[in-house]
Amino acid sequence: MTKIPTGAAWRPYLSTLADAGLDVASVGAWVAAAELPPARRRLARGAVAAVIGAVAVPGIRAARSAAAGADEPAVPGAGSGLPYVDVGIQLPAEDPSGDDPSLRRRAVLASAVGVGVLTTAVAASVGVTVAGRRLERRWLARLTRRGHPHPHRALALRMAGLYAALTVPSRLIAVRQVTKTGRRNAGG
Incomplete structure (x- = not known):
């Protein structure tokens, strides 16, 4: 048995696959809960939502703190350790007024x-939501009509597989583009 690669180059991919796996499992659990009685269905779906929230909140906080750290301008003498350098930047003599028609056009266009x-x-x-619900109803009706012993479980597997087929490749492509951009920026 080979060892799972955990080097720095693979970490973004493994993290993305783990997140996608959690999303796929949550889609399957959400759909499978439909065959439960109402009280248990609410409990199961509430647990799925709580798990997703518990996993998503730290990731969102980390992304926000990373973005906030990147957006802070480097101010000389503000504890950044950067020396003051005058590179010949000229400030405009007057602030642009809001009466400029080109600025209004840009604002309207934006x-x-x-x-x-x-x-x-x-x-x-x-x-996408409407199409997904129609597909769920069609598949559930077909499974029930053909006498499947657990149609909601089979539907959950189908929907989770469909969700995985649609989202995992796009997430991996996005991670690949980010890592390529990071390598390009670090190298040159």
Whole structure:
């Protein structure tokens, strides 16, 4: 038996696979809980939500703290240890006023693009949810019609497999792009 690679180059991939595995398992558990009586179903789904929250909150906090540390400007003399260097930066003589038509056009264009992106994201999310629910109903009806002994469990396996097939490759590609960018920035 070979040893699982845990070197620095593999850590982002292993972390991503572990997160994706938790998401896939939660999708399966959520769907499988549908065959339980209402009280147990609520309890099982509440436990799934609690586990997801317990795993997600530390990751979100770490990402926010890393992003906050990266966004802080380096101010000379503010404990950063950086010397003051005058590189010939010239400040504008006056602040740009809000009456400039080009600034208003840019603001309107930026808000329109933002609204368009948000609308597209909401529409895509709703579309995926509706399609997923229709697929769940179709598969459940087919499993029940064919006399499967545990149709909800089989449906849970199908939905978890579908979710894994759709999300795991895209997450691995995203990690690959981030590590390539990191190597490129570190090397040059």
